Amino acid sequence: MADRAPREALDPTEDGDATEVEEQLAARPHPAGPPPPPSLVDGEEHPVDPRSVKLARIIGISSILLAAAAPLFGITLGWVLGGIPNVVYLPVLAGLLSLLAVLLTFSFQWTAARHRHLRYRVDESGVRIRRGVFWRKVIWIPISRVQHTDVSQGPLQRSFGLATLTVHTAGTEGASISLAGLEHGIATRLCEHLRPDRERDGD
Amino acid sequence: METEVRRLHRWSWLFIGAGTIKALIFPAIGAIFASGGFLLARLDLLSLIFVVPAFIYAIVRQRVYNYRFTEKELVVRDGLLTRNVRHIPYDRVHNVALVRNPIHRLLGVTSARIETAAGGKPEALLCVLSLEAAEELRFHTLGEGREAAATGTPTSALVEIPLLQVPDRELARLGLISNRGLIVAAAVAGLLSRGGWWDSDWVKAQDWLSVYRGTRAEAPGWIAWVIEPGSLIANVVRGVALILLLLVLLRLLSMAWYLVMYRGFTLRRRGEDLQAEYGLFTHVSSLIPAHRIQLVTVSVTLLHSCFGRASIDLETAGASEAGSDLSKQLAASGAKNTRQWLAPIVEAERVAELVRKVMPEVDLEAVEWKPIEARAVRRIVRRVAIVLAPVTAGIAAMVAFTPIPLSGWHGLWLPPVALTVAWLAARRWVRRAGYALTEDAIFFRSGWLGYQISVVRFVNIQTASMRQSPFDRRNSMASIAVDTAGAGRFGHRIQIPYLDVELAESMLTRLYAETCTTEFRW
Numbered sequence: 001m002a003d004r005a006p007r008e009a010l011d012p013t014e015d016g017d018a019t020e021v022e023e024q025l026a027a028r029p030h031p032a033g034p035p036p037p038p039s040l041v042d043g044e045e046h047p048v049d050p051r052s053v054k055l056a057r058i059i060g061i062s063s064i065l066l067a068a069a070a071p072l073f074g075i076t077l078g079w080v081l082g083g084i085p086n087v088v089y090l091p092v093l094a095g096l097l098s099l100l101a102v103l104l105t106f107s108f109q110w111t112a113a114r115h116r117h118l119r120y121r122v123d124e125s126g127v128r129i130r131r132g133v134f135w136r137k138v139i140w141i142p143i144s145r146v147q148h149t150d151v152s153q154g155p156l157q158r159s160f161g162l163a164t165l166t167v168h169t170a171g172t173e174g175a176s177i178s179l180a181g182l183e184h185g186i187a188t189r190l191c192e193h194l195r196p197d198r199e200r201d202g203d
Numbered sequence: 204m205e206t207e208v209r210r211l212h213r214w215s216w217l218f219i220g221a222g223t224i225k226a227l228i229f230p231a232i233g234a235i236f237a238s239g240g241f242l243l244a245r246l247d248l249l250s251l252i253f254v255v256p257a258f259i260y261a262i263v264r265q266r267v268y269n270y271r272f273t274e275k276e277l278v279v280r281d282g283l284l285t286r287n288v289r290h291i292p293y294d295r296v297h298n299v300a301l302v303r304n305p306i307h308r309l310l311g312v313t314s315a316r317i318e319t320a321a322g323g324k325p326e327a328l329l330c331v332l333s334l335e336a337a338e339e340l341r342f343h344t345l346g347e348g349r350e351a352a353a354t355g356t357p358t359s360a361l362v363e364i365p366l367l368q369v370p371d372r373e374l375a376r377l378g379l380i381s382n383r384g385l386i387v388a389a390a391v392a393g394l395l396s397r398g399g400w401w402d403s404d405w406v407k408a409q410d411w412l413s414v415y416r417g418t419r420a421e422a423p424g425w426i427a428w429v430i431e432p433g434s435l436i437a438n439v440v441r442g443v444a445l446i447l448l449l450l451v452l453l454r455l456l457s458m459a460w461y462l463v464m465y466r467g468f469t470l471r472r473r474g475e476d477l478q479a480e481y482g483l484f485t486h487v488s489s490l491i492p493a494h495r496i497q498l499v500t501v502s503v504t505l506l507h508s509c510f511g512r513a514s515i516d517l518e519t520a521g522a523s524e525a526g527s528d529l530s531k532q533l534a535a536s537g538a539k540n541t542r543q544w545l546a547p548i549v550e551a552e553r554v555a556e557l558v559r560k561v562m563p564e565v566d567l568e569a570v571e572w573k574p575i576e577a578r579a580v581r582r583i584v585r586r587v588a589i590v591l592a593p594v595t596a597g598i599a600a601m602v603a604f605t606p607i608p609l610s611g612w613h614g615l616w617l618p619p620v621a622l623t624v625a626w627l628a629a630r631r632w633v634r635r636a637g638y639a640l641t642e643d644a645i646f647f648r649s650g651w652l653g654y655q656i657s658v659v660r661f662v663n664i665q666t667a668s669m670r671q672s673p674f675d676r677r678n679s680m681a682s683i684a685v686d687t688a689g690a691g692r693f694g695h696r697i698q699i700p701y702l703d704v705e706l707a708e709s710m711l712t713r714l715y716a717e718t719c720t721t722e723f724r725w
Contacts, residue, residue, distance in 0.1 A: 125719035136676070139668040140715040145723055170520070170723065171665030172687035 040189055045119040045130070052181025056111040059156065060087065064107060068100050120179055127167070127194060129179055139177060141194075143167050147193045157175050163187040167194060210310050211265050211331065218331045220254075220261035227253050228519035230511065257573045272343045277317070279327045291326055295319045296344045296518055297495050301337055304485040313337045317521075319346065345476060345490060365479075366560055367546050369468040371472055376515075377465075377548040378458030380506040387456045465547055477561065479544065489543065493561060494724060495519045497663045497687040499545065500695045501567070504653035513554045515545040517561075521688035542694050558658070564643040565658050572637035572648065576680060579701035583629040588622060595621045638683075638699045640713060645685060647697045655695040662721045663687050669707050681707035685714065688723075 075092055078084040113133045121128040126142040150166040157163060165187045166178040182190065231253050263283060271277045277291045298318040307313055312331040317340075319326040332340065369377075442630030466483035473490065480488045498518040507513055546557060555567040595618040632651045639646040645664070648656045667685045675681055681704045685697040702710070 126715065128715075132671075134673050136671040137668055138670075138711065139666055140711060141666050142715060142718040144719055145665045146720065169665045169686070170688040172688065172690035173684075174666040174668065174686040179665070 023079045028045060040186065040193060041124060043121065043123045045121045047115065048118055048120070048179065049162055049183045049186075050115070051164055051183075053111050053115045055156060055160050055162060055181070056114070057108060060107040061104060064100070064103050068096070068103075072096060083167050090173045115181070118179075118181070122190065122193065127190065129177065139174060141167055141169060141174075141177060141195055141200035143196065145171075146194050148196070151184070151187045151191045165190055205274065208269045208271045209336065210269050211329065212333050212336070214310050214312060215265040215268075215331050216258065216261040217310075218261075218307075218312075218314065219264055220258040222330065223257040223260060224254060227257065270327075272339075277327070277340075277344055279329075289327060289345075291317060291319065293344050295416055296326075298489060298491050299341050299344055300490070301488040302485060303482075303487075307331065308486065315340055341490065345492070365469050365471050367468070367470040367549060367557060369465065369481075369547060369549075370464070371462060372469070373548050374461045374465055375458045375510075376510055376512065378461040380456055380504065380510065380512065380548070381457060381461075382453075383457040383460045387460055388453060437457050461547070465544075468544070468547055470546065472560070477545075491517075491519055491543075494559065497689055498660065498696065499558060499562065499565070499658045500542075501558070501656045502653070502695070503551065503650075503655070504652075508551075508653060511551050512548050513546075514548055515554065515557065516542045516693065516694070517545045518542050518687070518689055518694070542691055562644075562658070562660065564660065565641075565655065567646075567658075570639045570641065570646055572639050572646075575633060575636045575699065575701045576639070576703055577633060578678060579633045579680070580626070580629045581633070582674065582678060582701070584622070584626050585628070587625040591621050591625060592618060633701070636699075636701075638702075640710065645697055645714065647695075647699050649695070657695050657697050659685055659687055659697050661714070661717040662723060663722070664714060664718045667718065669710055669711045671704070675704075679704045683707050683714075 066139045072093075075084065075089060075096070079086075079089040114131075117131060117133050117136070118140075121130075121132045125144070126140060128134070128138065130138045147168045147170055149168065151163050152166065153163045160186050162180075163182055163184040164178050164180040165182055166176050167174045179187075227388045231249065234252070235249070264281075268281050269281075270277060272278075275292055275294075277293065277296075279289045279291065281287045281289070290579075296317055296319055300318065301313045302316065303313045309333075312333055314330040315332055315337050316329065317327040317329070321606075329340065377651060407457060463483045463706045465481045468479065468481040471478045471480075472493075475493055475498045477491045477493055478488065479491070480486070496517045497520055500516050500518075502514045502516070503512075545561060546554075558565055558567055599614030599617045601615075628651055632649070635651070635654055637646075638648070643662075644658050644660045646656060646658050648654055665688060668683065668684050668686070669681050680701050682698060682700040683702060684699075687696075690696060
């Protein structure tokens, strides 16, 4: 464990604010430096970035609207062309719209609930992820079992400055564990923190 | 110590071609059916379509295929159109399995599968090698040569007394214990249905009476009495007799299956590795580095315990088709199974000793089992009741209103009896379930009639997780699961349900601490 600490101070070659990241990565208080910035490796539970809720809502709501568009358009077309009488159209439309409203509300609340229940915690030797609204799961990934880590960013995530961290282990069920909605800088730092030791690869 | 390029044995084309034809057998049967049996009459045409190209392909493939040993890797060169050079580092090799069917043995060759942790398919399939070449392959890839050179002992001296030898009598017993016969029967049935014979002959024939008469007329004398019309009682008796006969037949099939597949099962320690050899016709010799064993499961079913026996299987990170058998290939249908026998059958009192020899740090006899929450019984019964209540009530109602001998209100007995049985079974299950954490490993035991024990060393744990369903939370319970490399979809594993939530939390912390302080070795 002791040989892992200096590695955290390594330059992750981040664009622009590399020095800042480097300082934040130093988990141990520096002997003669500025006061240590908040470190990730604090053994505290953190939520992911709140902007991820917004992002999830945008994705959820737009996909619901897209899915709803086809039947709404179809039935309205039928009504306009005169194939469907008012007696049928109006109740069906009302039903569809109320279903849509329910779905939208649910999606709106669900994303917030999911965010509320998603927590990660980083310590010297690994990361713990806690998630699930009804069915809850806590998974603890030790650095000694990490094969490699990825940070990925979709186009929407990029516009929000968010990223997904994926940790790969040699396991089967937990072969890849991803944590979405992290701020990109944090994701990169975490990725760096979780990097498996180089010398172990030669085994 | 780079060697020169090695080529496959000169008979390789025979085996490569045969393999290709085997892969083409279903398309060929399909073609026969599509042609309405025309191709069956023109076997020359059929062989021209399938056999000749297969052997031409095989001959060309044999010519391009080669391999060589470098300092640290095995380099395999393959590919007809796209050249494919594969580098396999020796320290990533999990198993070198030599498989020999009677034709292999006749020609004095063997096919070798090289398995790594990559899973799924073997990393390389050298088909076929002479026995000397296979020995050389093992010598290089499994580092036997290096160790032998270091200690100054010749390789042959590393072959010790067998850890386990399974005599024919035991294999027959194993056939009796397990349901392998059903699988053989299922395989035959699957083959038949794939040929489309059932559809054409049985389902389409709607005039069942004529079918029945036809069968009666055609049936040989010894079986005709079974389908002779008679009274209800006689029919019932015949039905029962038929079922019994079928069961006996299945058991016999099962015994035959084990005798064919696992004849002469011998487990040896070879240096640091385990060597298992078995097979009557197709001889398999599988070499597993002991430290690559991820999980060991001891199974004692009800029938096992009647005979005082147990089975032990293990999971390595690499997929090993050589170690798996027909059942697994059938059950698999795409899903991989990485289990193989450590001991197909062994006396119950030898289990702990055998496991200790494979994993010195694991002592099954010294384990202090801890129970799961006794409150779990109520939860299980409640869950079963929710499913059982409507079903049994429905059956009871059906019985009440159907004019069969046992009708009337007797059906009302069903729900309480079913519930009592469920309660007894749940209680038994909860009492038998247990877990243990020792210095080096985690154990989990579960079962109702029989039991299974799984062991994973902390070194082999990848991640540990805790789950809580809404019902778990209402009862302040949780379950703990451990993930290992190469875990197949089937079989017993470490998933401990119905734990007190605080206990589960502390267990998770302990498991995490243990995995952090150990290093996983591939």
